[in-house]
Amino acid sequence: MLNDTSGFISEEDGTIKVRSCAWSPPGDHPVGCGVILTVKDGKVVKVEGDPTHPITNGRLCPRCLALDEVMYSPERIMHPIKRAKEDRGKDKWERISWDEAYDMIEAKVRDIWANWGAETIFTLVGTGRECTLYAPVYGPAVMNTPNGNSTAPFSGQACYGPRATISNYLLGSGYPEMDFAQYFPDRYDNPQYEVPRYLLIWGKDPIYSNPDGFFGHSVIDIMKRGTKLIVIDPRVTWLAAHADYHLQLRPGTDAAVGMGMIKILIEEDLYDHEFVNLWCYGFDALYERVKEWTPEKVQKVTWVDPEQLIGATRAFATNKPSTALWGVALDQSRASTQAGMCFLDIIALCGYLDVPGGIVLSKPTSFIGQWRYDMSNTLSEEMAAKVIKDPTGKYKLFNASAAMGGVQGDTLLNYLEGELPGFRDDEVPFKLRMCWMFGTNPLACMADQPQRWYKALLPLDFIVVNDIFMTPTIMAVADLVLPLSTFAEHNGLVTPHFGRNTHMIGAMNKAVEPIDTKSDLEILIDMGKRLRPELWQEFDTAEEFFDQKLQATYGFGYEELCNDVVRQMPFHYRKYETGELRDDGQPGFQTPSGRIELYSMLLPVVDEDPLPYFEEPEYSPYSQPLGVVFEFPLVYTTGGRNLCMFHSEHRQIPSMRAMHKDPLVSIHPQTAEKYGIEDGDWVTIETPLGKCTQKAKITLMVTPKLIHLEHGWWFPEQDGEAPNLFGVWDANANNLIPHESVGITGYGAPYKNGICKIYKAEGPKG
Numbered sequence: 216m217l218n219d220t221s222g223f224i225s226e227e228d229g230t231i232k233v234r235s236c237a238w239s240p241p242g243d244h245p246v247g248c249g250v251i252l253t254v255k256d257g258k259v260v261k262v263e264g265d266p267t268h269p270i271t272n273g274r275l276c277p278r279c280l281a282l283d284e285v286m287y288s289p290e291r292i293m294h295p296i297k298r299a300k301e302d303r304g305k306d307k308w309e310r311i312s313w314d315e316a317y318d319m320i321e322a323k324v325r326d327i328w329a330n331w332g333a334e335t336i337f338t339l340v341g342t343g344r345e346c347t348l349y350a351p352v353y354g355p356a357v358m359n360t361p362n363g364n365s366t367a368p369f370s371g372q373a374c375y376g377p378r379a380t381i382s383n384y385l386l387g388s389g390y391p392e393m394d395f396a397q398y399f400p401d402r403y404d405n406p407q408y409e410v411p412r413y414l415l416i417w418g419k420d421p422i423y424s425n426p427d428g429f430f431g432h433s434v435i436d437i438m439k440r441g442t443k444l445i446v447i448d449p450r451v452t453w454l455a456a457h458a459d460y461h462l463q464l465r466p467g468t469d470a471a472v473g474m475g476m477i478k479i480l481i482e483e484d485l486y487d488h489e490f491v492n493l494w495c496y497g498f499d500a501l502y503e504r505v506k507e508w509t510p511e512k513v514q515k516v517t518w519v520d521p522e523q524l525i526g527a528t529r530a531f532a533t534n535k536p537s538t539a540l541w542g543v544a545l546d547q548s549r550a551s552t553q554a555g556m557c558f559l560d561i562i563a564l565c566g567y568l569d570v571p572g573g574i575v576l577s578k579p580t581s582f583i584g585q586w587r588y589d590m591s592n593t594l595s596e597e598m599a600a601k602v603i604k605d606p607t608g609k610y611k612l613f614n615a616s617a618a619m620g621g622v623q624g625d626t627l628l629n630y631l632e633g634e635l636p637g638f639r640d641d642e643v644p645f646k647l648r649m650c651w652m653f654g655t656n657p658l659a660c661m662a663d664q665p666q667r668w669y670k671a672l673l674p675l676d677f678i679v680v681n682d683i684f685m686t687p688t689i690m691a692v693a694d695l696v697l698p699l700s701t702f703a704e705h706n707g708l709v710t711p712h713f714g715r716n717t718h719m720i721g722a723m724n725k726a727v728e729p730i731d732t733k734s735d736l737e738i739l740i741d742m743g744k745r746l747r748p749e750l751w752q753e754f755d756t757a758e759e760f761f762d763q764k765l766q767a768t769y770g771f772g773y774e775e776l777c778n779d780v781v782r783q784m785p786f787h788y789r790k791y792e793t794g795e796l797r798d799d800g801q802p803g804f805q806t807p808s809g810r811i812e813l814y815s816m817l818l819p820v821v822d823e824d825p826l827p828y829f830e831e832p833e834y835s836p837y838s839q840p841l842g843v844v845f846e847f848p849l850v851y852t853t854g855g856r857n858l859c860m861f862h863s864e865h866r867q868i869p870s871m872r873a874m875h876k877d878p879l880v881s882i883h884p885q886t887a888e889k890y891g892i893e894d895g896d897w898v899t900i901e902t903p904l905g906k907c908t909q910k911a912k913i914t915l916m917v918t919p920k921l922i923h924l925e926h927g928w929w930f931p932e933q934d935g936e937a938p939n940l941f942g943v944w945d946a947n948a949n950n951l952i953p954h955e956s957v958g959i960t961g962y963g964a965p966y967k968n969g970i971c972k973i974y975k976a977e978g979p980k981g
């Protein structure tokens with residue numbers, strides 16, 4: 216049955232059109248772009264952009280336009296499937312019913328509870344697909360384990376988590392976002408809105424990535440209205456090519472660039488004195504810290520041209536209002552939270568927080584987040600204490616704040632591998648037995664040194680995965696797969712920024728009935744009721760859940776949301792003046808000093824430096840011995856997003872693959888010539904840790920010293936069985952990337968910076 220409402224459905228000549236907001240599966244972040252799905256004879260036959268959607272106005276990426284191709288792909292998993300443990304790595308799947316699948320999970324979990332303890336179960340969760348709203352609840356509130364609330368191996372610690380955490384510490388607020396008039400129904404025409412004069416785009420390529428709920432094409436909207444660009448990126452992206460200033464830094468050196476900018480802001484007296492006096496704490500200490508970062512020193516460390524550094528800082532500070540975007544590149548370095556501090560310091564010093572055309576703020580609360588938190592707190596004190604913590608105490612900030620989950624990725628791998636440096640003799644660790652994965656294909660995409668993860672996961676007794684397609688990870692290690700309905704086949708809702716600074720709530724309206732698939736939330740409710748029924752009395756369906764949560768938080772119900780398709784959230788500027796950012800209703804920020812903490816009062820509590828600083832990536836031309844640098848003379852970065860693939864997804868979708876057939880390594884023409892490489896040659900990229908092979912794209916997007924690799928590659932057309940596993944080891948950028956090399960705080964993974972050599976190779980097999 217379709218929803219019992221009609222506002223979003225229209226019918227003409229037996230063809231139904233359903234208006235909805237897109238999320239996942241197939242994979243995406245919660246942008247909630249407006250789609251119109253045309254349904255004929257119970258099938259989606261066409262996908263179009265919805266021109267009435269207030270944010271996206273009809274625009275869609277190729278991936279959403281290809282939704283019907285994904286839904287009806289012959290390769291989709293349409294029924295629960297299981298396989299005997301001894302058949303891992305073999306294509307020996309057997310179709311089973313949902314009841315059988317649920318019985319298997321229930322029996323296994325109860326057996327583990329009785330014999331080994333719930334703490335021996337853990338989950339792995341990927342990046343912000345729809346399941347990230349609900350997956351953290353499976354651990355504590357279904358399987359009673361403290362090791363379930365983890366976004367690991369690395370999403371969370373290396374993506375968004377560092378930025379979200381440092382926002383909590385410095386601003387006491389939710390993730391700050393560029394003002395693109397997203398809260399106003401009349402958008403850019405709203406009289407309160409001002410078009411930013413400059414947009415600083417730092418380590419982000421939003422027109423391709425649309426991350427976390429930010430609609431990237433808004434950058435084009437404001438460019439059309441006159442906004443100029445400053446871009447901090449090692450590559451000449453489309454946006455960098457259109458920028459007034461391009462700070463082409465060496466990957467992983469963002470904190471050094473940031474400190475250089477702060478010094479210029481202060482010494483040239485470009486900062487907003489009134490805002491700093493009233494609303495910031497720790498100005499003098501910050502100035503002391505950045506004093507040494509002269510433009511010359513910044514250039515030496517980061518390779519950024521001093522003229523660009525000075526020009527960009529002046530342009531940003533003196534053209535009011537200006538705005539800024541920070542991307543995942545800041546998270547993926549050793550000094551990740553420190554780079555984030557610099558970003559927040561710069562926008563605070565310029566007075567651009569929560570002003571028209573600046574960067575908007577909200578309280579760090581979310582209505583589903585609160586429920587998730589409450590469900591996580593259903594563990595007994597004794598059970599909660601069994602969370603796996605890094606025994607060396609190295610990752611204090613992570614352990615103290617874990618904005619995105621409980622188990623730090625490196626700690627988890629060490630634990631699985633049985634190498635537990637720092638454990639006291641009397642602390643006898645337990646053996647992990649079961650894993651449930653949601654929205655992740657770690658061997659292809661998220662796991663650094665993926666062969667280590669493969670070996671570490673294989674000994675587990677039982678592995679369950681929720682997914683829509685067969686993946687190398689499933690083929691390698693899973694015993695049971697629960698097949699998911701796409702966002703056109705189930706009801707849901709979309710909250711940009713996962714509810715933290717959410718400008719709208721979108722209805723994900725079911726357009727067609729699923730055949731034998733379910734959503735992550737439906738599976739959660741079903742399994743919750745089986746395993747911990749006492750916690751799952753309040754609602755029976757996903758729709759009832761949404762209705763209760765929406766009514767309690769906003770005073771409207773799920774049916775109203777479905778009818779309206781989008782509800783924008785109430786908003787006004789300068790909330791620090793009105794007390795809305797603080798729990799006690801006083802003006803200011805929700806921090807100990809009540810101000811933006813340029814000098815954090817809370818970080819020293821977890822033994823962290825209260826001010827920004829820089830540390831070289833572990834594998835850099837300046838941190839490795841000369842001999843190593845000589846052997847690996849190039850610098851690499853990885854993972855710049857492209858429009859037709861979401862991480863490791865879409866490789867089996869013919870139209871997406873036609874646009875992007877092979878994994879591409881970008882090489883500058885001079886470098887290519889030096890190594891005898893031509894456009895289209897297969898090239899091996901090697902680091903001290905490993906190698907992979909990608910196809911050469913000779914391009915001026917990179918500098919002669921820099922190459923860029925794509926991530927997430929595997930080949931569904933190849934032999935899936937072990938050891939080939941769809942060629943997952945061949946083009947895998949993460950073969951190059953080290954574990955135990957995370958940010959100093961336990962946040963960050965060095966996906967985007969390292970040193971390498973390249974040489975001509977044979978192509979991947981198959």
Ligand SMILES: Nc1nc2c(c(=O)[nH]1)N[C@H]1C(S)=C(S)[C@@H](COP(=O)(O)OP(=O)(O)OC[C@H]3O[C@@H](n4cnc5c(=O)[nH]c(N)nc54)[C@H](O)[C@@H]3O)O[C@H]1N2
Pocket residue numbers: 244342343374375417418419420421423424425426427447448449450452464465466467468469541542543544545548852853854855856857858859860861862863967968
């Ligand atoms: N189509 C598509 N969209 C996606 C995704 C996808 O896989 N495909 N993934 C989603 C996810 S999980 C995320 S986290 C977001 C990420 O989205 P973004 O934050 O936009 O991140 P990236 O595209 O990875 O990289 C952004 C830019 O950082 C540059 N960069 C590389 N190294 C450095 C560095 O050291 N410093 C600086 N300043 N810049 C650097 C790259 O050249 C690139 O242009 O995208 C999301 N959206």
Ligand SMILES: Nc1nc2c(c(=O)[nH]1)N[C@H]1C(S)=C(S)[C@@H](COP(=O)(O)OP(=O)(O)OC[C@H]3O[C@@H](n4cnc5c(=O)[nH]c(N)nc54)[C@H](O)[C@@H]3O)O[C@H]1N2
Pocket residue numbers: 239240241242243340341342343344345346370371373374543652653654655656657659660661662681682683684686699735853854855861862863864925926927948949952966967
């Ligand atoms: N070298 C390098 N590696 C990187 C990065 C990089 O820049 N460079 N980026 C990193 C970043 S920022 C991130 S966040 C990670 C992301 O890594 P992951 O989030 O693990 O992404 P995928 O490997 O694509 O795995 C996602 C799986 O979830 C399935 N799926 C899609 N939608 C849903 C859903 O709604 N529910 C469920 N249960 N499953 C769904 C897909 O079919 C797919 O098989 O990758 C990281 N890996």
Ligand code: SF4
Pocket residue numbers: 237238243244246247248274275276277278279425
């Ligand atoms: S950003 Fe692109 S893929 Fe994501 S919902 Fe919007 S149109 Fe779809």
Ligand SMILES: [Mo]
Pocket residue numbers: 342370374375543
């Ligand atoms: Mo991410």
